[in-house]
Amino acid sequence: xxxxxxxxxxxxxxxxxxxxxxxxxxxxxxxxxxxxxxxxxxxxxxxxxxxxxxxxxxxxxxxxxxxxxxxxxxxxxxxxxxxxxxxxxxxxxxxxxxxxxxxxxxxxxxxxxxxxxxxxxxxxxxxxxxxxxxxxxxxxxxxxxxxxxxxxxxxxxxxxxxxxxxxxxxxxxxxxxxxxxxxxxxxxxxxxxxxxxxxxxxxxxxxxxxxxxxxxxxxxxxxxxxx
Amino acid sequence: xxxxxxxxxxxxxxxxxxxxxxxxxxxxxxxxxxxxxxxxxxxxxxxxxxxxxxxxxxxxxxxxxxxxxxxxxxxxxxxxxxxxxxxxxxxxxxxxxxxxxxxxxxxxxxxxxxxxxxxxxxxxxxxxxxxxxxxxxxxxxxxxxxxxxxxxxxxxxxxxxxxxxxxxxxxxxxxxxxxxxxxxxxxxxxxxxxxxxxxxxxxxxxxxxxxxxxxxxxxxxxxxxxxxxxxxxxxxxxxxxxxxxxxxxxxxxxxxxxxxxxxxxxxxxxxxxx
Numbered sequence: 001x002x003x004x005x006x007x008x009x010x011x012x013x014x015x016x017x018x019x020x021x022x023x024x025x026x027x028x029x030x031x032x033x034x035x036x037x038x039x040x041x042x043x044x045x046x047x048x049x050x051x052x053x054x055x056x057x058x059x060x061x062x063x064x065x066x067x068x069x070x071x072x073x074x075x076x077x078x079x080x081x082x083x084x085x086x087x088x089x090x091x092x093x094x095x096x097x098x099x100x101x102x103x104x105x106x107x108x109x110x111x112x113x114x115x116x117x118x119x120x121x122x123x124x125x126x127x128x129x130x131x132x133x134x135x136x137x138x139x140x141x142x143x144x145x146x147x148x149x150x151x152x153x154x155x156x157x158x159x160x161x162x163x164x165x166x167x168x169x170x171x172x173x174x175x176x177x178x179x180x181x182x183x184x185x186x187x188x189x190x191x192x193x194x195x196x197x198x199x200x201x202x203x204x205x206x207x208x209x210x211x212x213x214x215x216x217x218x219x220x221x222x223x224x225x226x227x
Numbered sequence: 228x229x230x231x232x233x234x235x236x237x238x239x240x241x242x243x244x245x246x247x248x249x250x251x252x253x254x255x256x257x258x259x260x261x262x263x264x265x266x267x268x269x270x271x272x273x274x275x276x277x278x279x280x281x282x283x284x285x286x287x288x289x290x291x292x293x294x295x296x297x298x299x300x301x302x303x304x305x306x307x308x309x310x311x312x313x314x315x316x317x318x319x320x321x322x323x324x325x326x327x328x329x330x331x332x333x334x335x336x337x338x339x340x341x342x343x344x345x346x347x348x349x350x351x352x353x354x355x356x357x358x359x360x361x362x363x364x365x366x367x368x369x370x371x372x373x374x375x376x377x378x379x380x381x382x383x384x385x386x387x388x389x390x391x392x393x394x395x396x397x398x399x400x401x402x403x404x405x406x407x408x409x410x411x412x413x414x415x416x417x418x419x420x421x422x423x424x425x426x427x428x429x430x431x432x433x434x435x436x437x438x439x440x441x442x443x444x445x446x447x448x449x450x451x452x453x454x455x456x457x458x459x460x461x462x463x464x465x466x467x468x469x470x471x472x473x474x475x476x477x478x479x480x481x482x483x484x485x486x487x488x489x490x491x492x493x494x495x496x497x498x499x500x501x
Binding site for chain 1: 451486493496498499
């Protein structure tokens with residue numbers, strides 16, 4: 001087989017993407033857990049650890065630039081490298097959502113939570129699970145798995161709406177709770193965006209395999225949900 | 228002239244452009260004795276576009292290129308079957324003036340091959356052969372050809388020096404000027420930059436972009452990046468089990484290099500075969 005060195009390099013970058021992905025997964029679950037427990041020290045640790053995700057993101061980007069310049073990838077190889085570049089920056093942004101949730105906990109200080117968190121940790125768990133499977137499908141170029149995942153984003157959206165409605169009832173009942181409700185709404189919003197970005201990763205897997213670059217439509221999500 | 232609508236990018240955004248098929252082959256076969264070197268070539272080369280022919284060594288790229296102006300006739304024992312249409316006219320049919328075909332379809336080779344004559348005489352050689360005699364006419368033809376070949380500024384003060392005194396890259400542009408001087412419609416280029424350094428190569432590629440508005444260009448190249456950089460369309464060739472060259476894929480260059488349909492094209496352009 002020709003181009004063994006190049007294929008090894010592609011595999012190494014994919015491995016690194018999985019490492020960054022697992023760091024992001026952990027960060028999002030832990031950030032919500034720290035918020036749930038009001039553990040400010042834990043939030044600070046996760047907040048600081050985001051720097052490592054950012055550092056690795058630049059390292060991957062640099063490695064990809066070298067590969068593009070030295071190996072002149074074409075066709076499937078080109079789609080793989082371009083997609084890794086995209087997924088790499090998606091992961092960094094997803095890490096920022098975890099960092100944002102830590103920031104909320106830190107800024108809340110001594111103020112107690114408006115209510116115990118139930119749906120928010122569910123959103124985090126679901127998002128992390130979707131990310132895990134999306135990245136597995138991405139590195140394995142499993143287009144069928146990648147097409148099924150975006151339909152699950154609707155579950156996260158539903159949870160978000162539920163959190164929103166619930167927090168609204170608190171605000172209506174007691175307008176002085178606006179600030180504490182806003183913090184939780186902000187956290188839930190980050191989680192909703194987190195899951196949206198998983199869909200972007202799935203789109204790249206489809207692109208690598210088929211060469212088609214497009215957003216999943218509602219009809220497509222519905223179709224794959226039934227498969 | 229044949230005009231039809233073709234789809235350029237059917238998958239993502241469908242857009243149609245009006246195009247002319249300048250050169251078209253129909254079931255073209257080329258034989259060397261009993262050996263079939265090219266089998267069932269059906270391709271439509273569009274006017275004022277650059278078409279690249281790629282494929283591993285020995286797949287018949289140069290044979291196909293040389294068929295377009297019947298240069299294969301010069302190889303003993305070769306014969307062709309099928310049609311090669313130049314503006315709809317079959318260049319193979321009896322009674323066709325092969326010299327006129329080669330005027331209309333010029334050629335540039337891998338190694339620059341200027342005649343051992345002055346720069347001026349290299350360019351004026353073809354027009355003189357075709358009967359241009361008046362010095363004023365020849366002077367303006369030489370200047371115009373050298374301008375189009377992006378060589379005029381470098382040689383205008385030494386037109387009577389030997390063509391062989393120029394650098395390799397300049398010699399190749401001189402050969403392009405020589406090809407242009409007889410006012411061809413199609414220019415065939417067989418690895419025109421293979422013997423040149425990277426800067427001269429880029430100058431040739433830029434030149435191709437500049438002159439394609441006047442000519443239809445068909446280039447054979449082993450350099451994938453060159454094919455990707457310069458061409459509008461790419462034809463991928465490969466030999467079959469009988470060692471005959473076949474065209475396995477033809478399409479817009481952007482598709483061939485980002486998302487080829489044929490696995491063998493994919494393997495070739497990504498460097499896994501060849």
